[in-house]
Amino acid sequence: MHHSYAVNHLKHLESESIFLLRETIAQFQNPVILFSGGKDSIVITHLARKAFWPARLPFPLLHIDTGHNFPETIAFRDRLVEEIDARLIIGSVQESIDKQRVVEEKGPNPSRNALQTVTLLDALDEHQFDAAVGGARRDEEKARAKERFFSHRDEFGQWDPKNQRPELWNLFNGRKHHGEHFRIFPLSNWTEMDVWQYIKLEKLELPSIYFSHDRETVQRNGVLLAVTEFITLLDGEQVQTLKVRFRTVGDATCTGAMESPATSIEDIIKEVAAARIAERGTRTDDKRAETAMEDRKREGYF
Amino acid sequence: MTENFDYQDMDLLRFTTAGSVDDGKSTLIGRLLYDTKTIFEDQLEAATLSSRRRGDENLNLALLTDGLKAEREQGITIDVAYRYFATPRRKFIIADTPGHIQYTRNMVTGASTANLAIILVDARKGVIEQTCRHAFIASLLRIQHIVFCINKMDLVDYREEVYESIVRDFKEFASRLEITDMSFIPVSALHGDNVVEKSANTPWYEGPTLLYHLENVYIGPDANHIDPRFPVQWVIRPHSKNHHDFRGYAGRVAGGVFKPGDEIEVLQSGFTSRIKSIETSDGELQEAFYPLSVAITLEDDIDISRGDMIAKPQNLPRSGQDIDVMLCWFSEKNNLRQRGKYILRHTTKEVKALVKEVKYKVDVNTLHKVEDNLDIGLNEIGRVSLRTSQPLFYDTYRRNRITGSIVLIDEFTNETVAAGMIR
Structure with missing residues (x-):
């Protein structure tokens, strides 16, 4: 039988992402998935379930809730969490505002986008998460094109793009000092098109x-x-x-x-x-x- | 992109690009993205605005790839930038690496996962020291396919003899390297000649365009499908009602082919067993090979954990605590310490390593061995003997890129300070 041992690009990407999710569990004490209810975090959650099947999803989900939600997204989130029996943690921007950790923007279009960072870092700190898995992709934006799979954050949660660890072959270095954490981006090599094709292939809701x-x-x-x-x-x-x-x-x-x-x-x-x-x-x-x-x-x- | 995107038949090609400063590398990538309609109107608009603000005469396509503030200010690429595009045949991942002398580290990084390297040569300058260095690194990292784009052909009036003389010069140098597949293409990234469309300016050139070559180069045999290697990443034990006794060894196949019923040997224990099943959440597989991530279950209950390697008794990897590596040094802060101790990562295993001896350094421009100065610093490459605290199960890098590669980590700063290829 002729055999090429070739797999298509989606299988390749899926395999790579599963490898990274397994490395995350193996290298960190307390990792979490950042879950927005958007398609990329839905794909990440799906891949994480596949990576550890038939065991339960080993990551809790962390939703940084701006309070400015589309109700459809929240309903979807709650249904998914129940269906897969996941643990959901909510970091609330409204609470950060109430506690005066941040100040709401003024104007007709007050965005809570920048405020989320404080809520996110506070939540990581409160729950002692040492790795936060995100759905960001390098094709989304030119600064994200420079991201690592295992991206180091200092004790202030800061990213230093000029001082990143080189990533070679499939060797990922998640070593860190106390108080530092990592962001993990298993979808780094996916494009918007790949994500949609994969959603179709896997029949994701x-x-x-x-x-x-x-x-x-x-x-x-x-x-x-x-x-x-x-x-x-x-x-x-x-x-x-x-x-x-x-x-x-x-x-x-x-x-x-x-x-x-x-x-x-x-x-x-x-x-x-x-x-x-x-x-x-x-x-x-x-x-x-x-x-x-x-x-x-x-x-x-x- | 076409309307009929039959993506089930697409495969994946990873390539890296290297060139000297101002060779037009970012312009070439910008051109590939632009001509394959990967760049969006709003991104183009943003780059056009920036170009105008910087006072560039034409649209500066490099602004599409150089994303960091410092890069845009200084007009250089600092870090490896990853870019993506697809045609109906293939998805492409580009690792765009800067060409400055001080950034050899980035080229090694980009090359480590690439199937193919594009090396740019400025037609006016011909083969220079940096061209040789880039070709040497590509061959050291065992990239099987190298494409030389002789760029800026428009500035030498598309003259065939300029192209021919560069090809001749380079072939002479390349005879000292091990390169499996070499191609040469005359291009103008700025004007698009022979990038996506065949150029009317080079009627003497009968080869393919760059994109045609990228779409059609055969990358099937690049992965190892001969020596079965399965580094165990994690043990899956659900303890659930439906899967009470399930014990799956999770990992990504690093070489060879595994099938249910195969006799296997576990290293380092030396225990043998048979594969009961190869599990995925989509169902059992009849065979697993690179690059698949699977979970293997065995007939016998044996003690296996992360860092172990599953192989076959009649085809075992090498094992031992003394390894000989070509090491590329990455740290800006410290040089390699003779007799120094580092953390070493190899597949899914982490051990300590002692630097026993630096045998020689390689002058990456001349390929000469340097034996009178054995101090290895940033961006330098040398042959080094290491002693590890526990045995490693490895192959030579030439045989298998995954089981033949290591990185060294500084145990105090936690930085990745070196990458090594096992000899």
Whole structure:
């Protein structure tokens, strides 16, 4: 029998991610998965279950909750947690504000995006997590293109992009001093397209906001924002009900929608293939400055 | 990307790019991304704005890959940047490594996981010291396929004799290296000649374009499918009602092929058993090979833990506490300490290692052995003997990149200070 021992790119990526998740369990005392309810963290959770099957998911899930949520995402999160019998920990930005750890932004579009970093670092500290597994991908953003799989954070949770540990072959160095931690990015080598193809292949369920639906929106700074209780309409802004979907799931005040008729994964894959705007192009948080992501990451952002 | 994305048939090619400062490496990558429609309109717009702000005459495609503030300010690439694109045939992962002398470390890092290396040569400058260094590192890391892009052909009026003389010069140098598959392509990254589309400016060139070559180069035999090696990463014991007695050894196959029923030997205990099943959450497999991550169950209950290696009795890896490595030094702070102790990682095993002897250093530009100065510092490469606190189960790097590679970690700073290839 002729045999090529070839596997397709999705199998390759899946295998690599499973290897990294197993390394995470083996090298750290108390790792956690950062779970936003977005598709990348859903894929990570799925891969983690596969990596340790038939044993239970060995990681708890940590959701940094900005309070500015789409209710569909929260409902999805709670259903998934129950279905897979996971332990869910919630770090609340509202609580950080109430405890005066952070101060809410002013203005018509107050974003809690930057505040999340404090809540995240506080939660990691409170629960003594020494590794936080995230769904960030290198293709998302130019500062993320420089990330490691095992990314070191100092005792202040800071990332130093100029002083990163080289990663060779499949040898990952998770050694650290007391008080330091690691961010682990098993999807580093995946692209948005790979994630969608994998979701289709594995028949994963997603929150409904990824698919086309009618929603009240407002056009602001080139981004189509959902009209929610968290934003204040400005003079002259028109509310329009459109058929939209979301490409990323985040704080409702900075995650833009796109007009789309896509109601299935297949439709979305076609749309992604034809897209001319980057996935995070609908995020106002990245548009605040050219190096907005690098600046936030240095501080300890996702 | 086309509409009919039959992604089940796509495979994966990892390549690294190396060139000297201003060889146009980032421009070439930008061109590949742009011409395969991987770059999005908004990213292009952002790069156009930045180019204008910097006073560049044309769109500076390098701004698409050089993401860090310091890189954009200084117009250089500091760190390995990973980039991705796909065609209907293949998904590509690019490890873009900087060309400055002080960043050999990054090239070694990028090369360690690559199937193919693109080395850029400036057609006006020809083969220079850095070209030789890049080719040497690619061959040292055993990248099987090397593509030389003779770039900036537009600046030498697309003259065939310029191209031919560079190819000749390089082949002369390369005869001292071990390179399995070498190709040469005349390109202009700036104008796109022979990158994605065949150029009308080089009618004398009959070879493929760069993208055609990347899509079609045969990478099947690059992984080892001969010597069965399975480093155990983790032991899965669910203790659940449905899987009460399940005991799976989780890991990623590093070499050879494993099948249910195979007789195996566990190192270091030397116990033997047979494979009962090869488990994944999608069902049992009839065979496992690189790069699959699986869990193996055995017929017998034997004591196995992380760091052990499952192999076959008739094909065992080498074992021992004395290894001989080609070491590339990464630390800016300290040089390699003779008689120094480090933490050594090999597959899933972590041991201590003592530097017994530095045999020689390699001048990476001339390939000469240096024996009168054995002090190994940042970006230097040398042949070193190490003694480990426990036996390692390994192959030569030439035989298997996974079971033949190590890194050294400083036990005080926890930094990865060196990478080694076992001889």
